Amino acid sequence: VRMNRCALLLSLLLAAAAAKPTLRFRADGLFKLVQFTDLHYNTSSRDDTQTQLLQNTILDVEAPDAVALTGDLIDAPEHDADIYWRLAVQPLVDHNVPWGAVFGNHDADGNLDKQQLMAIDTSYNLSFSQPGPSNITGIGNYIEPIFSSGINVPDCVDVTSPIAALAFLDSGSRDCMGVKGYGCIAPDQIEWFKTEILKLPLQCDKMIPILVFFHIPLVEHMEVWNENSCDGSKYERCCCSAANTGLFEVLNGTGNTLGVFVGHDHMNDYGVLPFTTQLASVCCYSKKKGEGIPGVCE
Numbered sequence: 001v002r003m004n005r006c007a008l009l010l011s012l013l014l015a016a017a018a019a020k021p022t023l024r025f026r027a028d029g030l031f032k033l034v035q036f037t038d039l040h041y042n043t044s045s046r047d048d049t050q051t052q053l054l055q056n057t058i059l060d061v062e063a064p065d066a067v068a069l070t071g072d073l074i075d076a077p078e079h080d081a082d083i084y085w086r087l088a089v090q091p092l093v094d095h096n097v098p099w100g101a102v103f104g105n106h107d108a109d110g111n112l113d114k115q116q117l118m119a120i121d122t123s124y125n126l127s128f129s130q131p132g133p134s135n136i137t138g139i140g141n142y143i144e145p146i147f148s149s150g151i152n153v154p155d156c157v158d159v160t161s162p163i164a165a166l167a168f169l170d171s172g173s174r175d176c177m178g179v180k181g182y183g184c185i186a187p188d189q190i191e192w193f194k195t196e197i198l199k200l201p202l203q204c205d206k207m208i209p210i211l212v213f214f215h216i217p218l219v220e221h222m223e224v225w226n227e228n229s230c231d232g233s234k235y236e237r238c239c240c241s242a243a244n245t246g247l248f249e250v251l252n253g254t255g256n257t258l259g260v261f262v263g264h265d266h267m268n269d270y271g272v273l274p275f276t277t278q279l280a281s282v283c284c285y286s287k288k289k290g291e292g293i294p295g296v297c298e
Helices: 002-016 046-062 081-094 114-122 187-199 219-227 247-254
Strands: 033-036 066-070 099-102 142-147 164-168 174-176 179-182 210-213 257-262 278-281
Touching (some): 033 046, 046 081, 066 164, 066 257, 081 099, 081 114, 099 164, 187 247, 247 257
Parallel strands (some): 033 066
Antiparallel strands (some): 142 164, 174 179
């Protein structure tokens, strides 16, 4: 048994060391990204088959350049969490689409923790997920650059440096800074993010644009529905973080964060542009009540 575990670990490390994808804009200047969230794979039943069918259909129709996986891909299986994680990413493998993942509040409730799940995810050559720094809260805090195609770009663009970036943050699971409820982006993560975005290069004397992805909505996701005219629908309460750690104020103040995209709320799909940063609560297709019927966040 010990030899088998060592062999598995070695194979994962070797796979993770293989070449990772480099994200690039298309020659026409477009970059298309699809977000999958709250897939909740946990059975070998018809529900998981329907979810894979839906993923495959979206990938066929949209033909994205990358996919963002924003947590709760699996639903705390007591056994074989690795199998269900692999089921969740198999449509991406079949379509040869690179992806980055963050964890939700259910992924690590089963027989594998976040470190183990991240090792499985990063063993795929198409995954650009990263565990992130070990000295801050969470697993999966990282920034992924996107480069230009190098075709028909302005003279001021340095084609050896990124022209945009995707930021992924671990929003935890339960409780926030001692307050009972759902998790949040901790202050040390926010400080790390502030430091990292300053390291990003300027292009044409401007900061490059960033899209930010994590699982649990901000308090502001709840507030904007009550205070602004939103595009989309809200069919359940906003299950946001238990406390406000000030992340949105930081994001809105950067001047280059164009959007914040989350999951967790199974029946909400609204977005709003209240300041300079777009807030979006992304709809998912939940199986909490069986056979693909939407259920509320948990």
